[in-house]
Amino acid sequence: MFRIPGDFCTDLCDTNLKMTRRDLLRIGGSSILGMSLGSMFQLNARAKEVKSTGGPGWGKAKSVIMVYLQGGPSHLDLWDPKENVPEKIRSPFSAIPTRLPGVHFTEILPKLAKVNDKFSMIRSMSYEPNGLFNHTAAIYQIMTGYTTDKVSPSGQLEPPSPKDFPNFGANIIRLKPVKDPMLPFVMLPRPLQESNVVGKGGTAGFLGKAFDPYYLYPDGDDMNMDKMENVRIDDLKLPSEVFAMRLKRRAHLRSVLTEAMPEVEKAVENYNLDEYYQRALNLVVSGRARNAFELDQESDAMRDLYGRNTFGQSCLLARRLVEAGTRVVEVVWPKVANSDNHSWDVHSGLTHRMKDQSGPMLDQGLAALFEDLDQRGLLDDTLVVAIGEFGRSPEKGLSTSGNSNSADGRDHWPYCYTSVIGGAGIKRGYVHGKSDKTASSPLEEPVHPTEVLATIYHSFGISPDTIVYNHLNQPRELVKAQALGKLFA
Numbered sequence: 001m002f003r004i005p006g007d008f009c010t011d012l013c014d015t016n017l018k019m020t021r022r023d024l025l026r027i028g029g030s031s032i033l034g035m036s037l038g039s040m041f042q043l044n045a046r047a048k049e050v051k052s053t054g055g056p057g058w059g060k061a062k063s064v065i066m067v068y069l070q071g072g073p074s075h076l077d078l079w080d081p082k083e084n085v086p087e088k089i090r091s092p093f094s095a096i097p098t099r100l101p102g103v104h105f106t107e108i109l110p111k112l113a114k115v116n117d118k119f120s121m122i123r124s125m126s127y128e129p130n131g132l133f134n135h136t137a138a139i140y141q142i143m144t145g146y147t148t149d150k151v152s153p154s155g156q157l158e159p160p161s162p163k164d165f166p167n168f169g170a171n172i173i174r175l176k177p178v179k180d181p182m183l184p185f186v187m188l189p190r191p192l193q194e195s196n197v198v199g200k201g202g203t204a205g206f207l208g209k210a211f212d213p214y215y216l217y218p219d220g221d222d223m224n225m226d227k228m229e230n231v232r233i234d235d236l237k238l239p240s241e242v243f244a245m246r247l248k249r250r251a252h253l254r255s256v257l258t259e260a261m262p263e264v265e266k267a268v269e270n271y272n273l274d275e276y277y278q279r280a281l282n283l284v285v286s287g288r289a290r291n292a293f294e295l296d297q298e299s300d301a302m303r304d305l306y307g308r309n310t311f312g313q314s315c316l317l318a319r320r321l322v323e324a325g326t327r328v329v330e331v332v333w334p335k336v337a338n339s340d341n342h343s344w345d346v347h348s349g350l351t352h353r354m355k356d357q358s359g360p361m362l363d364q365g366l367a368a369l370f371e372d373l374d375q376r377g378l379l380d381d382t383l384v385v386a387i388g389e390f391g392r393s394p395e396k397g398l399s400t401s402g403n404s405n406s407a408d409g410r411d412h413w414p415y416c417y418t419s420v421i422g423g424a425g426i427k428r429g430y431v432h433g434k435s436d437k438t439a440s441s442p443l444e445e446p447v448h449p450t451e452v453l454a455t456i457y458h459s460f461g462i463s464p465d466t467i468v469y470n471h472l473n474q475p476r477e478l479v480k481a482q483a484l485g486k487l488f489a
Helices: 021-025 135-144 168-175 240-260 262-267 273-286 288-292 300-306 310-324 350-375 449-459
Strands: 063-068 095-097 104-106 120-125 185-188 328-332 382-387 417-422 430-432 442-444 467-469 475-477
Touching: 063 168, 063 310, 063 350, 120 442, 120 449, 135 449, 168 185, 168 328, 168 449, 185 310, 288 310, 300 310, 300 350, 310 328, 310 350, 350 382, 382 449, 417 449
Parallel strands: 063 328, 063 382, 120 430, 185 328
Antiparallel strands: 095 104, 120 417, 382 417, 467 475
């Protein structure tokens, strides 16, 4: 057991805070950014050589924005409407043309219909449930590429564990560390959560906390459409000289710890602590990270373009973050499943909830994101992926997962659904795969969620079969799938 010499808290500039020795070990601005900034810069030292496989789209992405539509959006009522089908299958919304001849969306996506020449759609997402019929287990698969060992009949998972497979974002920032003084991985406006399990599939797992995302979690419940106005990075708003003073005094703690723990010195002898610590100081003192969160620097017109709601402003913030140098941003739909109103988990009240609540938010925010990134030239090297854990049942009112459903509701459906992907070398105006006449199953080119993750890795110049070592030092592939080569221009 390590023992820190000296009196309790005497080496802190804020002695009134009564910090514990555990807190003292979190050197490098952890209280400021929600993770150890010093550790964050170990990414360069721990990055491994990546096997080059080449091919279209290889290494074009500098950043990725994952728009995670948690809850399972209904593909039939958004991207893949069907006509000449029975009433119990047909969407209550009319089909409208898009920029692509012969491709239709529903009427609740008029803005996305005008910009779908900027991205590709995968209309043949599909997998066999195998215990993944419920949200938490399916979320874990989407985010890690693996299934969990323990799933209850209800689909409930255990809390996050150091044994978990890493979120894809953690793998990316480990293998492709950021070079700019910027947060490498941000998840907003909330952590992944379903039922009482918070963070499952959203951590670095066995890679270690140095690769965890920074979680932005503004105050306000999920019905507060002005939630993003509550973003408060108070520490980041302190004057730079205060940052410099506090962090440099904390640097003294690092020296004390090094002197007291020669075994730590031995463990890190292959990299320069001073270098990493200095980069941590530079990040915070520079103001780059602070400024990225200042949404009020945007014009009213730009904020209106994205939509004055939690999702829209989260998409705008995602653009600001990648523009500032963040590698991975995950925009999580602001409403959890197993809830009402603008949740995508439409077991009942589908017509009102999708037409008046969730649909317009998605339409405006995602369309603005593609349009804005493209106009700024950022879409050339920013990958955007919009995906849920599954779709919804073709037949309304039918129970497919043990849930009860009203006549105006659809249950879970992993057998066929739609995802969106664009930027960083992805074809524009391309539709991959095709669903059958009722959108029940793929008619052509089925795509497993793991293939989407493989495509993301490929975009960064990372081979999907790159080996990582788990908590038992066992070799594991990043994901057991190959990239979708047809998606790339």
